[in-house]
Amino acid sequence: xxxxxxxxxxxxxxxxxxxxxxxxxxxxxxxxxxxxxxxxxxxxxxxxxxxxxxxxxxxxxxxxxxxxxxxxxxxxxxxxxxxxxxxxxxxxxxxxxxxxxxxxxxxxxxxxxxxxxxxxxxxxxxxxxxxxxxxxxxxxxxxxxxxxxxxxxxxxxxxxxxxxxxxxxxx
Amino acid sequence: xxxxxxxxxxxxxxxxxxxxxxxxxxxxxxxxxxxxxxxxxxxxxxxxxxxxxxxxxxxxxxxxxxxxxxxxxxxxxxxxxxxxxxxxxxxxxxxxxxxxxxxxxxxxxxxxxxxxxxxxxxxxxxxxxxxxxxxxxxxxxxxxxxxxxxxxxxxxxxxxxxxxxxxxxxxxxxxxxxxxxxxxxxxxxxxxxxxxxxxxxxxxxxxxxxxxxxxxxxxxxxxx
Numbered sequence: 001x002x003x004x005x006x007x008x009x010x011x012x013x014x015x016x017x018x019x020x021x022x023x024x025x026x027x028x029x030x031x032x033x034x035x036x037x038x039x040x041x042x043x044x045x046x047x048x049x050x051x052x053x054x055x056x057x058x059x060x061x062x063x064x065x066x067x068x069x070x071x072x073x074x075x076x077x078x079x080x081x082x083x084x085x086x087x088x089x090x091x092x093x094x095x096x097x098x099x100x101x102x103x104x105x106x107x108x109x110x111x112x113x114x115x116x117x118x119x120x121x122x123x124x125x126x127x128x129x130x131x132x133x134x135x136x137x138x139x140x141x142x143x144x145x146x147x148x149x150x151x152x153x154x155x156x157x158x159x160x161x162x163x164x165x166x167x168x169x170x171x
Numbered sequence: 172x173x174x175x176x177x178x179x180x181x182x183x184x185x186x187x188x189x190x191x192x193x194x195x196x197x198x199x200x201x202x203x204x205x206x207x208x209x210x211x212x213x214x215x216x217x218x219x220x221x222x223x224x225x226x227x228x229x230x231x232x233x234x235x236x237x238x239x240x241x242x243x244x245x246x247x248x249x250x251x252x253x254x255x256x257x258x259x260x261x262x263x264x265x266x267x268x269x270x271x272x273x274x275x276x277x278x279x280x281x282x283x284x285x286x287x288x289x290x291x292x293x294x295x296x297x298x299x300x301x302x303x304x305x306x307x308x309x310x311x312x313x314x315x316x317x318x319x320x321x322x323x324x325x326x327x328x329x330x331x332x333x334x335x336x337x338x339x340x341x342x343x344x345x346x347x348x349x350x351x352x353x354x355x356x357x358x359x360x361x362x363x364x365x366x367x368x369x370x371x372x373x374x375x376x377x378x379x380x381x382x383x384x385x386x387x388x389x390x391x392x393x394x395x
């Protein structure tokens with residue numbers, strides 16, 4: 001769990017680059033992927049409605065951590081997609097939300113863990129997965145992570161800006 | 172073919188002059204039944220379409236609950252976790268343990284930390300919140316002399332520990348300690364960046380989309 005500046009900016013950078021090679025991914029769909037990059041961290045709903053309280057009320061185990069998984073983001077992306085109107089918009093919104101959320105999980109993988117392994121098995125739920133060794137690049141509050149994300153996003157923004165400017169000139 | 176506008180004539184007893192039944196309508200491979208249904212749905216009045224979407228959202232919110240229940244029941248850790256240690260402290264001596272914990276105290280002179288594993292039980296839930304009672308408090312002394320510690324530890328820090336338990340889980344010999352959140356300033360940084368990240372995403376999103384509150388949906392800006 002890097003912080004949200006990092007997740008949102010890296011999603012912006014990645015999907016803007018993808019948009020250079022795609023017919024239909026434009027700024028408005030990049031924006032949807034940026035929203036998607038926050039979805040896994042909706043597990044912080046725990047701070048609003050504690051999972052222990054939900055578990056007490058339902059009488060079964062309950063953990064908001066289920067949202068920070070492949071299964072969780074599939075369902076959340078489905079909810080988001082239904083907030084759009086046409087079939088095509090819904091399909092694209094689903095794809096971009098899911099891709100953005102998946103980018104979040106990927107960025108979260110190489111964090112530092114005391115036992116030296118990624119927690120891929122939890123992120124991939126319900127798909128069975130091992131726990132491969134982690135490079136241990138960062139822990140959540142490391143400030144340099146957001147600095148790197150800012151530099152990457154700034155570079156992509158500049159390239160995108162000049163590319164669009166060149167295109168409008170040549171037209 | 173042009174003479175036959177009535178759909179019933181596809182059931183004509185003269186197949187040579189009528190379109191064969193399987194070439195038309197829902198059974199045609201060019202217009203499979205699903206696609207026909209979707210096309211029909213597009214023709215529904217907007218209020219019905221909105222009701223369909225809201226029903227879909229309600230079903231998926233239940234599915235979110237299902238994922239969270241299934242996730243809570245899954246076991247992702249190979250070794251014992253806090254709950255296992257509290258439940259039976261004597262059973263885990265010598266086992267490799269990977270724990271998340273909050274530091275209760277630091278004794279730098281002795282290269283020791285103290286962590287407390289706590290179990291709580293909810294006794295009642297009301298509008299003002301939940302009433303809890305502590306059911307167990309298990310104190311563990313963490314020996315850090317041989318361990319590799321990333322970051323600085325203080326009381327209140329959130330850390331990860333990897334090592335082994337001894338003396339009926341009252342001593343933890345740490346091999347490696349990772350400090351996730353050292354102090355309040357780390358937490359504040361997380362909150363502030365969360366707000367900033369939300370603003371960036373929301374700003375970019377609403378630059379390109381607007382909310383139609385009456386229909387409860389997003390619509391692209393700049394297109395009518």
